[in-house]
Amino acid sequence: MADDLTIIGKSLTKPDAYAKVSGQTKFADDLAPPRMVYGRILRSPHPHARILSVDTSRARALPGVLAVITGDDLPVKFGILPVSQDEEALAREKVRYVGDPIAAVAATDEWIADEALELIEVQVKTLPAFMSIPDAIAGGNEPIHGQSNVHKAVALEFGDTEEAIQAAAYSREDLVFFEGNTHLPMEQHAAVAQYGADGKLTLWTSSQTPHYVHRALGKVLELPMSRIRVIATPNGGGFGGKSDIFSHELVAAKLAIVTGRPVKITLTREEVFYAHRGRHPVLMKVRTGFSKEGRITGMQFQSFLDGGGYGSYGVATTYYTGALQATTYAIPRYRFEGVRLFTNKPPCGPKRGHGTPQPRFALEIHLDKAAEALGLDPVEIRRRNLVRPDSRTVNWLRITSCGLDDCINKVVEGSRFLERRRAMPSGRGLGFAVSSYLTGAGTAIYWNDMPHSEVQLKLDRNGGVALLCGAIDIGQGSDHILAAIVAEVLGVELEDIQLTTADTDLTPIDLGSYSSRVTFMAGNAAKAAAESVRQRLLQSAAMALHCDPEDLVARGRRIFRRTRPEDGLSVAQAVQLVEAEQGVVTGTGSYTPPRLAGPYKGSGVGPSPAYSYSAAVVEVDCDPRTGEVRVPEVWIAHDIGRAINPVLVEGQVEGSVYMALGEALMEEQSFRLGLHKFPSLLEYKSPTALEAPVMHTYLVETIDREGPFGAKEAGQGPLLPVIPAVANAVYNALGVRIDEIPITPDKVLKALHDKGKRVGPKSVPAFGFPPLIKSDVPEEWRGK
Amino acid sequence: MSIADKVAVRLRVNGEDMAVMVLPYKTLLEVLREDLGLTGTKHGCELGECSTCGVLVDGKPYLSCLAMPLDLEGRDIVTVEGMARGSDPHPLQVAFAELGAAQCGYCTPAMLLTAMALLDRNPNPSRQAIKDALSGVLCRCTGYVKIFEAVELAASRGAAGG
Numbered sequence: 015m016a017d018d019l020t021i022i023g024k025s026l027t028k029p030d031a032y033a034k035v036s037g038q039t040k041f042a043d044d045l046a047p048p049r050m051v052y053g054r055i056l057r058s059p060h061p062h063a064r065i066l067s068v069d070t071s072r073a074r075a076l077p078g079v080l081a082v083i084t085g086d087d088l089p090v091k092f093g094i095l096p097v098s099q100d101e102e103a104l105a106r107e108k109v110r111y112v113g114d115p116i117a118a119v120a121a122t123d124e125w126i127a128d129e130a131l132e133l134i135e136v137q138v139k140t141l142p143a144f145m146s147i148p149d150a151i152a153g154g155n156e157p158i159h160g161q162s163n164v165h166k167a168v169a170l171e172f173g174d175t176e177e178a179i180q181a182a183a184y185s186r187e188d189l190v191f192f193e194g195n196t197h198l199p200m201e202q203h204a205a206v207a208q209y210g211a212d213g214k215l216t217l218w219t220s221s222q223t224p225h226y227v228h229r230a231l232g233k234v235l236e237l238p239m240s241r242i243r244v245i246a247t248p249n250g251g252g253f254g255g256k257s258d259i260f261s262h263e264l265v266a267a268k269l270a271i272v273t274g275r276p277v278k279i280t281l282t283r284e285e286v287f288y289a290h291r292g293r294h295p296v297l298m299k300v301r302t303g304f305s306k307e308g309r310i311t312g313m314q315f316q317s318f319l320d321g322g323g324y325g326s327y328g329v330a331t332t333y334y335t336g337a338l339q340a341t342t343y344a345i346p347r348y349r350f351e352g353v354r355l356f357t358n359k360p361p362c363g364p365k366r367g368h369g370t371p372q373p374r375f376a377l378e379i380h381l382d383k384a385a386e387a388l389g390l391d392p393v394e395i396r397r398r399n400l401v402r403p404d405s406r407t408v409n410w411l412r413i414t415s416c417g418l419d420d421c422i423n424k425v426v427e428g429s430r431f432l433e434r435r436r437a438m439p440s441g442r443g444l445g446f447a448v449s450s451y452l453t454g455a456g457t458a459i460y461w462n463d464m465p466h467s468e469v470q471l472k473l474d475r476n477g478g479v480a481l482l483c484g485a486i487d488i489g490q491g492s493d494h495i496l497a498a499i500v501a502e503v504l505g506v507e508l509e510d511i512q513l514t515t516a517d518t519d520l521t522p523i524d525l526g527s528y529s530s531r532v533t534f535m536a537g538n539a540a541k542a543a544a545e546s547v548r549q550r551l552l553q554s555a556a557m558a559l560h561c562d563p564e565d566l567v568a569r570g571r572r573i574f575r576r577t578r579p580e581d582g583l584s585v586a587q588a589v590q591l592v593e594a595e596q597g598v599v600t601g602t603g604s605y606t607p608p609r610l611a612g613p614y615k616g617s618g619v620g621p622s623p624a625y626s627y628s629a630a631v632v633e634v635d636c637d638p639r640t641g642e643v644r645v646p647e648v649w650i651a652h653d654i655g656r657a658i659n660p661v662l663v664e665g666q667v668e669g670s671v672y673m674a675l676g677e678a679l680m681e682e683q684s685f686r687l688g689l690h691k692f693p694s695l696l697e698y699k700s701p702t703a704l705e706a707p708v709m710h711t712y713l714v715e716t717i718d719r720e721g722p723f724g725a726k727e728a729g730q731g732p733l734l735p736v737i738p739a740v741a742n743a744v745y746n747a748l749g750v751r752i753d754e755i756p757i758t759p760d761k762v763l764k765a766l767h768d769k770g771k772r773v774g775p776k777s778v779p780a781f782g783f784p785p786l787i788k789s790d791v792p793e794e795w796r797g798k
Numbered sequence: 799m800s801i802a803d804k805v806a807v808r809l810r811v812n813g814e815d816m817a818v819m820v821l822p823y824k825t826l827l828e829v830l831r832e833d834l835g836l837t838g839t840k841h842g843c844e845l846g847e848c849s850t851c852g853v854l855v856d857g858k859p860y861l862s863c864l865a866m867p868l869d870l871e872g873r874d875i876v877t878v879e880g881m882a883r884g885s886d887p888h889p890l891q892v893a894f895a896e897l898g899a900a901q902c903g904y905c906t907p908a909m910l911l912t913a914m915a916l917l918d919r920n921p922n923p924s925r926q927a928i929k930d931a932l933s934g935v936l937c938r939c940t941g942y943v944k945i946f947e948a949v950e951l952a953a954s955r956g957a958a959g960g
Contacts, residue, residue, distance in 0.1 A: 031895035034903025035910065036887065037838020037878035044837035125823075200842045200850050200904040200938055250840070250904030251938050283843040489902025489939045665898045665944050672941030695847035695936065703932040706942040 020569055021502040022723045025661035028494035029508060030248070030487060042204035042220040042247040043280045050206070051080055053269045053279040054127035055262060056117040056134050057288065058109035061145070061358035061688025062158065063138035065107055068117055072133040078126035081272040082134065084117045088268055090234045094226060094258050094363075096460050098325025100159055103234060103264035109138070110158050110323030111360050112688040113288025115261040120269040120277050143358040143688055147297055147318045148779045150355035158323060158356040165321050165354040166329045168616055170336070171786040172408040173347030173795065178312025182303025184388055188380045189299050189775040191754045192372035194320065195681040196292035197365050198700060201250020203289060204280040205263045207270035216243045217267050220250065222257040222488055223526035226459060228518045230259040231267055239518075242267075246516035249527070252488035253673070254364040257528040258291045258326055287693035291363030292683065294331055294354075295320040296372035299778050300380045308388045308395045312347035315339060317373065318778060319354040322361035328354045330619050331362070334369025337620030339377055340407035341450040342418060342627070343399040346798040348408050351783040359685055364528060366673060366730045370451065371737055375755060378447035378738030382745070392446045392742065393426055401450075403716075406792040410612025414624050415716035415726070417653030418448060421629035424651035424712040429631040435746055441636045443747025447738040448629045451731030453655075453721070454531025456610045456621035465604035467535040468522035469543040471500065473599040477571060477586035479504060479511050484524030485536040486516035490729045491662040492532040496540045498658055499722055503544035504551070505568025506585055522602070530727035533658065534623060535605045537722035542603025550599070554591035555583055608720075614789035624718045626726045627653035630671075630735035633707075634743040638766060641759030643744055645675055645705070648736065651712035655726030660713060666728035667711050674736035675707070676700045682756050807867045811836070812880030818867070826865035827851045830877060838878040838907045842936065849935040852908030853877050859912045859934070878907035881914065889957035890914055890949065899948035901939035909935050913949045914957075921958035923949070 033039045070082040085106030093099040104115050117134050121127035144150040150163040157163045179185045205219040215237065221227050224246035232239040249256055262279040269277040281289060297318040303311040317335040321328045336350030367374075385395035401407065403416040426432060426446070435444045458466060472480040481500055487493045497511040514520055524536050552563040555573040559566070559581060567576050574582025592599050610621035631649040636642070648671050657663040680699035684691050692698050717724030737755060745751055750765035753774025765773040804819040811834065820829050827844070830836040830853070842850030844863045851863040854876040881888040890910050893899070900906040909932060916923055916931040923931070928949050929942075937945065 025898075027895050028898065030903070031898075031900060032887065032891070034900040034906055035878075035891040035894045036882060037836075037907045039903050040837070041840070041904065043841075044831075046832070198938055199902070200848065200936060201840070201902070202842070249902060251902045253938070283845070283847075489904075491898070491901070659898075661898045661944075665901055665940055668941035668943045669901065669939050670941075673938070694845060695843045696845070700936065700938070702934070702936065703929045703942045703946075706929065706946070709941065709943055 019502060021498045021508060022658050023656065025659060026508060028491050028662060029497050029513060030493050039248050041201055041250050042206060042218050045206045045218055047206065047208055047276040050276040050278055051120050051122055051273060052124045052127050053118055053120050053266050053277045054131055055115045055265060055279065056131045058112060058114040058116055060109055060138060060140050061112050061143040062141040063109050064141060065105060065109065066137040066139060069135040070117060073119060073130040076126065076130050076133060078122040079119060079130045080275065081120045081269055082117060082130065083268055083272065088234055088264060090236065092230045092234050092259055093325050094327055094459060095325065095329055097329055100325045103261050111358050113360055114323065118265045118269060120273050145357060145359065145685060147320050147355055150357050151779050151781055158358060163356045165325060165356050166332045167353040167784050168332060169351045169783045169786045170614065170616060171349040171788050172791050175312040175314050175347045175349040178347045179301060179303035179314065182311045183306040185301065185303040186384055186387065187299065187301040188376065188383060188753065189778060190376035190379065191775045192296045192375055193755055194293050194295040194362060194683040195677050196287060196290055196683050197253035197255030198698065199251025199253060199255055202281045202283055202286050203256060203260060203262060204278065205266045206276060206278045207266040208276040209270040209274060214241050214243065215267055215271065216245065217263060218245045218247050219263050220256055221246045222249060222252045222486060222528055224486060224516050224518060225484060225523055225525055227259055227263055231264065234264050235267060243519040246486040249486065249488035252527060253366045254368060254528065255291060257526060258363055260289060283695060284693045287690050288360045290360035290683065291326050293365040294362040294369065296335055297775055297778055298373060298376040300376050302380065302384065304384055304388060308390045308398050310343055310345050310399050313339065313345050314349040315373065316778065317352040320357050321354040322357055322359040324361040326361045326363040328362065331364065331369035333616055333619035335373045338370050338450055339373060340409055341411055341413060341625050342401055342448055344401050345408055346795055349786065353781060353783065358688055366733050367451065368529065371734050374449050374734045375738045378735065379741050379753060382742045391432060393422060393432060396422065396448055406794060408791050408795045409620065410617060410792055411620055412610050414720065415655060415718040416627055417714040417716040418627040418629065420714045421627050421651035421653055422448060424714065425629045425631045425649040428710050428712065429649040431631050438746065441638060441747055443634045443636065443743040445632050445739040445741065445743025445746055447735040447742060449731065449734030450625045450627050451727065451734060452529055452622035453534045453624040453626055453727040454607065454622055455529040456607045456623060457618040458525055465606045467524045467539040467605045469536065469539040469603045470522050471543045471547055471601045473547060473589045475586060475590055475593065477506060477510060477584060477589060479506060480514065481511050482514045482521045483536055483540065484516055484521045485532050486527050488527045490527065490666060491659065492527060492536065494662060495533045495537050495658055499537050499540045500544040503541060503548050504585065505573060506571050530730045533725050533727060534721050537725060538605040539603045541722045542605065543601045546603060547599065547601035550592050551585065551588040554595065555588045558583060558591060612789065614787055623720050624655065624726045626731040628732045628735050630739045632736060632739040632743045634740060634747050636744060636747045636762065638748060641762035643679055643757055643762060645707045645740065647708045649710045650732055651714055652728060652732045653714040653716050654728050655718040655721045656715050656724035657713050658723060658725050663713055663728045664711050667732040668709050670730065670732035671709055671736050672701060672706065674733040678737045678740040678755060678757055680756055680758065808871050809867060809875060810873065811875045812877060820867055822868060825863055826867050826870060827862040829867050830862060836877050836879050840904050840907060849908050850905050852911055852935060854911050854915055857915060857918060859915050876911065878910060881910060888914065889955050890952040893948040893952040897944050897948045897951060899940060899944040905935055905937045909937065909945060917953055917958040922953050
């Protein structure tokens with residue numbers, strides 16, 4: 015089959031490439047409908063305060079101000095998850111972090127809008143702020159929400175872990191901390207709203223999840239969804255940062271309704287840092303038993319998540335910190351306890367890897383330490399515990415294709431890890447780690463039985479294909495995936511496909527560009543849609559050619575007999591035959607993931623129709639005088655299932671490595687008195703071209719049986735192994751353990767001078783987790 | 799604050815001489831995007847930190863978010879819209895498209911212009927020279943690798959002066 019493919023598997027130029035290199039792509043802030051005015055949002059300077067009054071009269075009186083709104087104008091609460099409807103577009107009673115929106119202005123220009131914000135008088139009573147995990151657990155007179163700062167606490171067990179660890183030949187416990195960091199897309203969030211004389215609202219927004227924005231607008235504005243049209247503009251980078259419902263989207267819509275004018279709100283870079291929804295800071299404790307051969311007998315994992323001021327995706331994130339430990343390693347018994355605390359900081363949410371890079375970091379340095387104690391090399395201990403293809407984890411996750419073994423071989427051989435690691439020059443080190451990630455969440459954010467992705471096609475008489483899908487390209491190349499799959503199946507060329515995406519009036523549903531789901535789910539929907547049309551084209555062509563449809567091939571804009579290629583007609587002629595007989599030639603396709611949840615509460619987070627696998631070796635060059643860590647070279651292998659476009663997959667892998675290095679070495683969201691310490695692109699350090707290492711990228715193809723043409727994901731998974739591989743490499747280089755992200759020079763120096771040669775957490779706070787939900791385990795793990 | 803009177807500025811943008819009425823406190827970035835409709839120039843911070851707003855002034859990379867149009871009268875300003883020759887994209891644009899060097903495409907205009915300035919003074923730059931030249935332009939998608947490769951590909955095709 016592979017040899018027959020003409021578009022899939024080829025490094026072709028993606029359909030949106032020339033618009034992007036010419037500056038013609040219209041991002042949200044590039045839009046300016048006639049009569050447009052500007053919206054700005056007044057945000058809290060206090061991390062925690064009760065709002066006593068908001069006086070907008072002076073702002074309203076300023077010439078050029080068209081409207082001023084407060085929380086009373088948008089009183090309906092919302093949240094991305096149905097279980098966490100705790101946000102207000104503009105806060106009414108309380109503010110819960112510096113940056114929490116309080117009021118908003120529409121004015122004829124941005125300067126007037128800014129001036130108007132200064133004229134809004136807000137009286138507050140400040141409250142003690144909870145700025146850390148221990149603060150939040152200790153509590154106080156006035157929690158951030160409700161009766162307690164505990165947002166979500168979970169406790170699950172699969173088999174008797176205590177018994178397994180007690181009986182093990184060797185066991186160890188490690189404490190690890192992962193500081194929060196943010197997505198930092200180069201494009202600031204922006205939205206333009208327009209309210210027509212027909213009572214119809216249109217919102218253009220830089221969003222990864224236009225369908226969820228559509229639902230939230232309907233709820234908060236109390237308008238039927240049929241009167242709201244959400245168009246996601248191409249995202250100038252997302253990384254999870256544009257997958258929530260944001261205040262400015264709701265506020266722009268409300269201001270457009272109030273003023274009757276199109277309203278644009280573009281966040282400043284500083285506002286983006288506070289809007290956040292990024293990586294949760296997570297404190298973790300991992301305890302594992304091993305046989306003397308190094309096989310895992312049981313594992314207990316605890317996570318404490320610093321959630322910030324609101325729920326966001328946090329319930330899902332909490333579960334994700336415990337979900338994917340067993341997708342790489344065969345863990346016979348497993349316990350997970352997790353708690354997410356509200357704190358008075360910007361809300362955290364999903365960032366590339368959503369809740370799994372933190373536990374992956376903990377797990378992979380924990381295994382390195384165990385290997386050393388057991389006299390095994392870091393590769394061998396992992397090989398002895400590898401999960402098998404077509405198996406089920408003890409927490410009920412279904413594993414199908416798994417190329418982890420191949421990934422390991424590629425990077426270990428490519429870097430000559432085993433030969434070189436014991437003889438590295440001074441200050442140099444090699445580190446290794448592996449990981450796994452979802453190919454799309456198996457459940458939607460709101461529970462329903464409908465498809466997760468849908469595609470509609472319309473063929474024209476010249477062989478052109480209009481492709482409609484709710485998916486939005488955030489730079490990952492989803493437009494290409496859709497076009498390539500449809501072009502391949504119909505036997506036309508990429509440029510014959512005209513894409514319309516992410517427009518809730520026109521396009522059928524795709525749940526959004528999150529959880530690495532688009533290639534697999536929208537790809538499968540596109541394939542199904544194209545196959546349904548193809549079948550009809552082949553039937554009509556077979557009649558005309560007096561042969562069996564089975565004997566026909568569609569390729570190169572022609573449909574022809576496999577055995578006599580000269581005997582055929584053009585795709586356009588076939589379309590005309592079908593159209594003459596049946597009318598307009600359309601086709602639809604949908605994808606619903608199989609039901610994969612296990613038999614326990616909380617089993618909805620973690621299942622995916624397929625898992626990607628990655629392995630990384632990182633080389634570091636450390637300066638023991640300054641504590642500086644540089645990364646000259648990275649070897650990364652990724653099980654992509656099938657690379658629909660190898661150059662785009664490589665781009666996702668390389669971008670993941672880059673983002674991982676930023677997280678590992680420099681990026682952090684940290685706060686003083688509720689204020690972000692460095693909410694700017696200069697002070698929030700991120701890697702530049704000068705820090706880009708030499709990257710050796712290996713794509714491993716396992717041809718997943720449920721993926722479109724066998725494809726899985728590439729956007730998130732390859733980030734995961736790189737961060738712990740850096741930490742393991744620093745240990746190899748300097749003999750110090752930095753059990754904390756980011757690995758900054760001050761920590762390296764501190765560890766070099768520490769008696770235990772370590773920097774990292776020394777304890778976890780006392781917290782009463784709920785009683786363990788003891789789940790049944792799958793058949794293959796019973797009695798193990 | 800009241801709206802200041804607009805002033806006339808003579809600008810030369812992408813080879814075209816134009817007289818524009820602008821608010822004197824508007825930056826070049828704002829005038830390009832809002833008054834001239836040249837939205838190919840982007841913004842990432844408006845504080846001169848990320849170079850997303852980069853354009854060329856007299857052939858050199860220039861941060862349009864920190865530049866005032868009144869200071870640039872008579873200077874030669876080039877934006878991404880000025881890179882193509884008619885409908886033919888610049889070799890750098892072709893190489894970026896072919897190698898997937900533009901993922902989200904948001905830093906791409908500034909990255910392309912900065913690379914064009916590099917190739918104009920150094921037609922066959924080393925990898926290190928490319929890194930040095932592009933180090934001020936932040937990209938969050940690509941990890942920079944495909945961008946370096948695209949600049950090298952364009953250079954190998956003789957992009958300089960193109």
